[in-house]
Amino acid sequence: MSDISPDTHSDETAAAEPLTPAPAPVSNAAQQRQRASQLAQALRVELGKALIGQQAVIDDVLTALLAGGHVLIEGVPGLGKTLLVRALARCFGGEFARIQFTPDLMPSDVTGHAVYDLQSEQFKLRKGPVFTNLLLADEINRAPAKTQAALLEVMQERQVTLEGRALAVPLPFMVLATQNPIEQEGTYPLPEAELDRFMLKLRMEYPQQDEELNMVRQVTRSPRADMLEVSPLRTLLQAKDVAALQKIAADLPIDEQVLDYAVRLARATRSWPGLAIGAGPRASIALVRGARARALLRGGDFVVPDDVKGCALAVLRHRVRLAPELDIEGLAVDQVLRQLLDQVPAPRL
Amino acid sequence: MRLTDASVAIRPRTAWEALDLGVLLARRHAGLLIASWALLSLPVFALLCLLLWDHPGWALFAFWWLKPAFERLPLYILSRSLFAEPPTLGQAMRALPGVLRPQLLASLTWRRLSLTRSFDLPVLQLEGLSGQARAQRLVVLGQRETRFATWLTVVGVHVEMALWLGLGSLFYMLLPAQLELDWNWQRLLEAAEGDWLWLEHLSNLVYVLPLMLWEPVYVACGFTLYLNRRTALEAWDIELVFRRLRQRLTGSAYALLLGLGLSLTLLPMAPPALAESSEVIAPEAPRLLKQPLTSEASRQSIEALLDAPPFEHRETLTRWRLGDDQEQASESDPETAKNWLERLLQLRDGWQHLGTLALIFEALLWAAVLALIGLLLWRYRQWLHLFASRLRPPSPVRRDAPTQLFGLDVAPERLPDDIAAEAERLWREQPRAALGLLYRALLSRLLHQHHLPLTSAHTEGEVLEQVAQFKRDDLNAFSQILTRHWQAAAYGNRLPPQNACADLCAGWRQLFPAGAAR
Numbered sequence: 001m002s003d004i005s006p007d008t009h010s011d012e013t014a015a016a017e018p019l020t021p022a023p024a025p026v027s028n029a030a031q032q033r034q035r036a037s038q039l040a041q042a043l044r045v046e047l048g049k050a051l052i053g054q055q056a057v058i059d060d061v062l063t064a065l066l067a068g069g070h071v072l073i074e075g076v077p078g079l080g081k082t083l084l085v086r087a088l089a090r091c092f093g094g095e096f097a098r099i100q101f102t103p104d105l106m107p108s109d110v111t112g113h114a115v116y117d118l119q120s121e122q123f124k125l126r127k128g129p130v131f132t133n134l135l136l137a138d139e140i141n142r143a144p145a146k147t148q149a150a151l152l153e154v155m156q157e158r159q160v161t162l163e164g165r166a167l168a169v170p171l172p173f174m175v176l177a178t179q180n181p182i183e184q185e186g187t188y189p190l191p192e193a194e195l196d197r198f199m200l201k202l203r204m205e206y207p208q209q210d211e212e213l214n215m216v217r218q219v220t221r222s223p224r225a226d227m228l229e230v231s232p233l234r235t236l237l238q239a240k241d242v243a244a245l246q247k248i249a250a251d252l253p254i255d256e257q258v259l260d261y262a263v264r265l266a267r268a269t270r271s272w273p274g275l276a277i278g279a280g281p282r283a284s285i286a287l288v289r290g291a292r293a294r295a296l297l298r299g300g301d302f303v304v305p306d307d308v309k310g311c312a313l314a315v316l317r318h319r320v321r322l323a324p325e326l327d328i329e330g331l332a333v334d335q336v337l338r339q340l341l342d343q344v345p346a347p348r349l
Numbered sequence: 350m351r352l353t354d355a356s357v358a359i360r361p362r363t364a365w366e367a368l369d370l371g372v373l374l375a376r377r378h379a380g381l382l383i384a385s386w387a388l389l390s391l392p393v394f395a396l397l398c399l400l401l402w403d404h405p406g407w408a409l410f411a412f413w414w415l416k417p418a419f420e421r422l423p424l425y426i427l428s429r430s431l432f433a434e435p436p437t438l439g440q441a442m443r444a445l446p447g448v449l450r451p452q453l454l455a456s457l458t459w460r461r462l463s464l465t466r467s468f469d470l471p472v473l474q475l476e477g478l479s480g481q482a483r484a485q486r487l488v489v490l491g492q493r494e495t496r497f498a499t500w501l502t503v504v505g506v507h508v509e510m511a512l513w514l515g516l517g518s519l520f521y522m523l524l525p526a527q528l529e530l531d532w533n534w535q536r537l538l539e540a541a542e543g544d545w546l547w548l549e550h551l552s553n554l555v556y557v558l559p560l561m562l563w564e565p566v567y568v569a570c571g572f573t574l575y576l577n578r579r580t581a582l583e584a585w586d587i588e589l590v591f592r593r594l595r596q597r598l599t600g601s602a603y604a605l606l607l608g609l610g611l612s613l614t615l616l617p618m619a620p621p622a623l624a625e626s627s628e629v630i631a632p633e634a635p636r637l638l639k640q641p642l643t644s645e646a647s648r649q650s651i652e653a654l655l656d657a658p659p660f661e662h663r664e665t666l667t668r669w670r671l672g673d674d675q676e677q678a679s680e681s682d683p684e685t686a687k688n689w690l691e692r693l694l695q696l697r698d699g700w701q702h703l704g705t706l707a708l709i710f711e712a713l714l715w716a717a718v719l720a721l722i723g724l725l726l727w728r729y730r731q732w733l734h735l736f737a738s739r740l741r742p743p744s745p746v747r748r749d750a751p752t753q754l755f756g757l758d759v760a761p762e763r764l765p766d767d768i769a770a771e772a773e774r775l776w777r778e779q780p781r782a783a784l785g786l787l788y789r790a791l792l793s794r795l796l797h798q799h800h801l802p803l804t805s806a807h808t809e810g811e812v813l814e815q816v817a818q819f820k821r822d823d824l825n826a827f828s829q830i831l832t833r834h835w836q837a838a839a840y841g842n843r844l845p846p847q848n849a850c851a852d853l854c855a856g857w858r859q860l861f862p863a864g865a866a867r
Contacts (some may be wrong), residue, residue: 103861302841306810345805
């Protein structure tokens with residue numbers, strides 16, 4: 001396993017200490033966990049400096065990062081979706097690539113293609129922007145379905161097949177896609193298969209009044225016209241640190257009852273009267289992964305039902321489809337899912 | 350006025366037919382009527398417009414108010430043309446002052462809003478009565494036709510409106526599209542405050558022009574209604590028939606009269622002869638009684654014939670009756686009064702049986718309704734469960750707190766009396782059970798003592814959030830510590846330190862003294 005290089009964050013965080021791998025005495029593992037949690041907390045604070053007033057969204061993005069999942073961020077323009085991803089890339093020492101999805105974007109623009117080299121007189125593979133650690137798919141629903149489908153393989157299997165050869169993308173690999181819910185003209189809704197590959201779908205809401213006040217104060221102090229500065233953020237972790245964090249999160253103990261609760265939640269969506277289509281098994285998996293990541297983020301040593309319930313909405317909302325009659329009545333998916341969460345009994349021993 | 354000279358066929362008609370006749374009449378003299386109307390009303394309208402240029406609304410109102418005055422001329426033309434040649438336009442205009450004179454003030458004041466205006470006009474204008482006689486005449490004439498005259502006016506109002514709006518929209522549609530594709534109404538309103546008077550006068554003109562067509566029809570219809578009423582009242586049609594008869598028979602009438610006189614002088618001789626013969630033919634005459642077919646027998650056979658179909662139609666009805674009905678019938682006294690009473694009783698009994706039947710049906714129907722409601726509730730139970738539970742206002746006090754929550758037994762009866770002592774005892778052997786007991790007891794107290802609306806879907810964290818709403822620091826702190834230990838034991842499988850027990854039990858005793866009500 002990896003060490004976190006001390007030079008990247010020689011500050012007050014305890015994460016600066018080396019993280020030793022799992023096969024160690026229990027106390028050692030607990031210590032590791034504590035450091036990992038502190039590192040995650042530091043990252044959280046750092047992102048909070050860039051993106052003001054969206055703490056819940058930052059938590060969810062970090063959850064996805066720790067759980068090794070992909071994130072789809074939805075929100076009206078101007079809430080800082082892209083800013084959040086750029087800030088994350090800034091705090092993260094690995095590679096970062098950005099694809100601006102446009103209607104004329106081709107699949108090969110995402111994955112890469114073979115080009116003929118005149119000097120060597122042979123085809124050479126040119127890797128696309130997808131070969132990176134952190135991929136920002138900006139306004140993903142502006143590209144047609146064939147381009148969106150180019151992401152299917154890499155998101156699930158972490159590999160790209162080019163010219164018949166399967167090429168692995170560097171790990172950790174995380175896709176952060178943004179989309180705008182109100183604009184419908186010239187957009188292509190994501191297909192279900194693509195949606196299912198995103199572990200979380202986050203909704204960005206407007207910030208609270210005092211937070212917005214704070215944000216406006218800070219932004220107007222900046223010399224650049226309308227952008228929040230992300231350059232002063234410190235690089236807190238490297239690619240291997242992320243892998244270590246993911247390993248620690250995956251090793252967090254989870255009780256059978258909590259596991260059962262996650263599965264029951266996912267299964268309840270399939271027979272729920274207000275939902276036309278329920279969530280698949282990927283939802284149960286994502287619920288448990290997300291719960292583990294949240295437990296680590298919280299600084300806990302084990303997973304409690306609150307962790308599952310906390311990420312249930314983000315995990316489930318893009319995997320279910322509302323029954324048409326409720327759609328007509330104007331109910332949102334979130335409302336129906338909240339009702340579901342209100343009704344499924346939480347585990348007690 | 351000579352009825353034989355009338356240019357229309359005079360006969361009693363229904364009122365609607367009479368109105369139809371009016372339309373025909375107006376059509377026959379359409380040119381003259383329209384020209385005379387236009388010649389009279391348009392200059393008046395122009396004058397009004399000039400006088401009231403700044404108040405187009407008032408101009409239109411004045412014109413509308415003067416309508417009865419304009420209606421006199423068409424009526425004059427119609428009445429003249431009914432029994433003679435129609436007057437020329439010049440003659441009509443020359444007659445105008447004479448026509449206007451009678452009752453003009455009344456027409457323009459208290460009779461202006463009368464709904465039977467066109468029907469009353471002939472009485473006022475043509476009959477030349479005055480005072481009491483005129484009022485009586487109006488009452489007599491209006492006895493039956495008022496309804497139709499009113500309808501005529503009501504329809505007329507609608508026709509005027511339709512023509513006005515129709516012509517207005519036609520003008521609007523004729524605007525070139527380039528001129529103004531969609532109106533900016535607000536700007537129009539602003540503009541209306543400015544110099545848009547000519548547009549309103551144009552709109553007034555659009556009202557005045559269709560009247561040239563409609564008003565003659567209206568007057569003519571009223572006139573024919575009036576004629577029809579008089580035909581019925583004064584028997585004009587019969588008079589007409591007699592007149593024709595006289596014309597035809599003037600020559601032969603004397604001969605006929607002579608013949609009639611002769612026949613009358615001969616008639617008185619006949620009756621005695623008839624009386625004599627009647628004695629002989631009478632059915633009781635012995636000659637007839639002695640014949641093989643006597644009149645007696647013939648009467649009987651006639652009666653038998655009359656008694657059988659097709660003169661009589663008899664049928665036998667067989668139906669079931671209840672036994673006591675018949676008993677009562679047999680017991681019934683021949684006396685008519687009592688008989689009548691019995692029948693009444695029978696009738697009441699019959700109603701009672703019918704009532705039982707009705708009661709059964711009512712019960713069946715109610716059962717069906719209840720079953721239907723039950724079926725619907727059952728069919729949509731999941732929906733109701735889901736959405737009704739959201740709609741229901743959150744009840745602050747939970748009377749029937751569940752005994753089994755979260756798989757834990759939280760009924761107060763099931764918990765030991767002294768929780769802290771029991772927990773301390775359990776701690777030595779089964780610390781986990783002791784923690785479970787404490788947490789269970791906490792939930793129970795929250796449910797029953799603090800009436801916290803907890804459901805099985807709440808997680809430990811959500812319970813803590815609800816506890817925080819009480820803003821009781823001691824309870825809050827204790828709940829947090831206990832929940833942390835409990836979660837560690839339940840989900841993390843790690844036991845709390847030994848000294849935690851003493852702290853928790855002390856905290857419990859402090860929060861919930863032993864004597865406190867459950």
